[in-house]
Amino acid sequence: MTDRPVLQMAAPRRGKPPQHFADLNHDERAALMREHGLPSFRAKQLANHYYAHLTVDPDDMTDLPGDAKGPLTEAVFPPLMKKVTQAEADGGATLKTLWALHDNVKVESVLMKYPERATLCVTSQAGCGMACPFCATGQMGLTRNLSAAEIIEQVRLAARAARDGDLGGDPVRLSNVVFMGMGEPLANYKAVIATVRALVAPAPEGFGLSTRHVTVSTVGLVPAIDKAAKEGIPVTLALSLHAPDDEAPQ
Ligand code: SF4
Structure with missing residues (x-):
């Protein structure tokens, strides 16, 4: 019988990334x-x-x-991540990048060009502690939370790649960010909220994205949803319901 991953809310303590x-x-x-x-x-x-x-x-x-x-x-601006590999799909309109962080932990981000927008799917945690049984990341357990700068750097590097024509040729503006990569964003609350603020703040304090174009996807951590609602940043919350109640599957 294989061991089921267990729900893990607290991130293990590891060496912090350099301050950025x-x-x-x-x-x-x-x-x-x-x-x-x-x-x-x-x-x-x-x-x-x-x-x-x-x-x-x-x-x-x-x-x-x-x-x-x-x-x-x-x-x-200490370097926070190095590109390990990059895979292209859809004739270069989709770029999936594997990054190595300062402690050699690996995370992914995916940049996608559509006719009306360019969207980045960011990672907020290395691994994930939510243990959703259908998800490969959930089987890994939680390695650590990403710092705000480690998430923001994924956005800066993607916005630069899109601007420089790396998404299938023409320069495009990164318009949308979705927190749907590795991790449960609301389990890394402080860093994710700091990132959201940097996404929607106008330049020079942030990337100046529309709040309507930022989506935080959660499995439904209710106290964190309540807290986020009071932050006064009207981003989209995508709720992924995996079960009708809070009981863990037996
Ligand atoms: S919360 Fe998301 S990343 Fe985490 S285990 Fe569930 S589906 Fe996977």
Whole structure:
């Protein structure tokens, strides 16, 4: 008899990913600039490069002081993920990318071009603790939560790929994000809400997506749904009901 995966709400503790600009709020970014001996308005310039121009390359940042920008960008934009493999389908209109995170944990994101939109399916957890019996990720158990910056980086890299014509040729704007990759997004509540805020905030504080174009898919963690409803961000919630009650299948 095979062992069934069990429901696992708490994420195992593992080494944290490096702190990244996208993890920080306004005040923390200003404090970081002070640590580097820079005025706080530099944080806004960095945010503009990151969210609006989708770049972390100091050579693109002509408005930053020449001698400071190399060390600064290395410190604030540490690499969070490396591309392991990328598979194409639908004549290049779908790109499925496998990423290795700082601790070599692997996660996937999928970028899809449709006639009216380009959609990214992001991963919010490495593995998943919800143990849905039909789902391959659910059989893996939960390895760890992703940080906000690890989710936001999936979006930045996809938005850049779409802009640069990697989705079957023509440049397109990433318009939609769905939290339907690995993991139960509401079980990684803080990072997912921080990511949603960055998705819908106008540039330079975020990617400026419409709230109608952001979908958080959940198996139905009711306390987290109640909490999310009070956040004041009217994104779409997709509820995936797998059973008529809360009892675990025997
Ligand atoms: S919540 Fe989603 S990712 Fe997690 S086990 Fe269920 S179907 Fe799979």
